[in-house]
Amino acid sequence: MTAPRMLTGDRPTGRLHLGHYVGSIANRVRLHQRYDSFFIVADLHMLTTKNTREDIQQVADNAREMVTDVLAAGVDPARATFYLQSAIPEVGDLNTLLQNLVTVPRLERVPSLKDMARDSGKEEMPYGLLGYPVLQAADILCVKGQVVPVGKDNAAHVEVTREIARRFNGLYGTVFPVPELIQADTPSLVGTDGAAKMSKSRGNTILLSDDAAAVRRKVMGMYTDPNRVRADVPGTVEGNPVFAYHDVFNPDLAQVAELKERYRAGRVGDVEVKEKLADALNNFLDPIRERRARIEDDRGLVDQLIFEGTERTRREVRQTVSEVRRAMGLTSAYTRMRRRAERAGRALAANG
Template identity: 45%
Template sequence: MTERVLTGDRVTGKLHLGHYAGSLKNRVALQEKYETFILLADVQALTTHFERPEVIRRHLSEVALDYLAAGIDPERATIFVQSMVPEIAELTVFYSMFVTVNVLRHNPTVKAESKQGGLDEMYYGFLGYPVSQAADITFCKASIVPVGDDQLPHLELARKIVRRFNELYKPVLVEPKPLISDMPRLVGTDGSAKMSKSLGNAIALDSSKEELALTIRKATTDPARVRRSDPGHPERCPIYAYHRAFHPDGTAEIREGCESAAIGCTACKERLTAILERLLEPMRERRSRYAGRLADVDDILMDGTRRAREIARETMREVREAMSLNYFDAGHSAPAAME
């Protein structure tokens, strides 16, 4: 039996090169090998966008277009909308009954994201994010979850939830295992943090040729390299990090040229722009085709969500039976008030 993969993104805006390097590129490869489910996490987007839910519809379309542009094939991968699979919310509630608040409060990813988001108070939905993720993974019995190091605490909690459920009730859930990405987190164009939409230091996957060239031209380089003749320090430079991520075969030449001052920052950026343009141009073409057929994109999401719901219903039937919550599934008559 083919193993099942679950991955996805919160729908908080367009995806960028960091997403491509860290996950999208890998997903395109995984869909050829595994039964792949890709989640558009609109409910989890509300943890930081609950005051502006109207923007999520636009973000949903943007992220779906980014998936298709990057090479996700709806014939091979099931792309679905989280909020339209209510069984995920039901599982989240059941799991929350045996996950303590202290465990959630001490989750390092929750603490880091809370600090980064500048949250003055810890909302229930944000605190329970890892429980919701456990439901995302287990509703379809995914056995593989691609993660970066920062998401490992979430996945470990999901594994503990599965073990606890199976011990308490009946072994119906699949314990997922991580597929660790070997791609380092891509630094932002300002060189000061990870690439992020909210920090304004990202290169969007739908960047035009002109936007790409301008963004790279304005990007931070080695701050210690003041003059063209100064030797550079590649490890301090975001541009070198991008060369390493998107053209690893050429990094030895770039490193040597930078350290010896044989290559200037302008020339280095021009080389990178050409490399990224070769990557993004076919994505633009695919995105343009789908953007002209948005009704087809909606159909892809509805078909994927329909399939996800079928699997979710079967999982919930097993979960309810294991928990002895299938009150009226064993031939008993329903109470009069329910008839």
């Protein structure tokens, strides 16, 4: 029996961080053994906010780093198909065929698009960014994805995919499965600055590839309770990024509970709380670092995985686009014209 398909991935804008892990990668690691899993390196999506020549020149290196991070986090390369989005032009064909199945007002209601434009310094919404959810629908539907693990930001995007799939099937006959969303247990992770979610553009990240010293340095500089000027002043745990990280990454629940009790009572300093968090994070990241080192020692492995995965995916996408064109009736119009032209040509040749 063929396994159901999962589609997930990231834009190749650099190494992945703990926010990526809690938002999507943990789900991918847990789910990919159960599904025929496609991992997209979404460089066309990257162009919506990062499209200089320098940005594009970094795609190959960033793709390698990104795939290495995913493998180091625990994804089995034998159970995953990695592919480069821009190397499959048929995805663009499908995007064109789907874009008329959704309205501009519907896309304008996707909340994260304005945030993405603002975070990338765009004063106005680029056309490609407005159409981001349609291209994402093409990504999911081109491999007939049935499951999409998503973070909080992408849930609204995938809902657009579900609407497009239903609309297409209703108009032209069933071609696409309507994908199911699987949301992360921790929807988002606040950055080390405490001001916003963890984001590479804000520089408030802890990378999956950071060494132990870098993690400790970043943790010791984390935002805490701004009203707490001394260790003997009772502090606030709720909304405190240091404790938010403890809740996600520190498996010693008794230690976390004791630290919270002492913090609220003014009986522990920020330094001790942060030191214990740094220990917990480094214990969490150590196995990831070890797997990353082994992957990096196997030179050419990641490039081979991306190449072979892209070739496999392109074959799948070509088949899907062919089915879509047939369902819509686009192939029959040209076929009739071609046959009439061929008959006319034969008649002309016979009379000439």
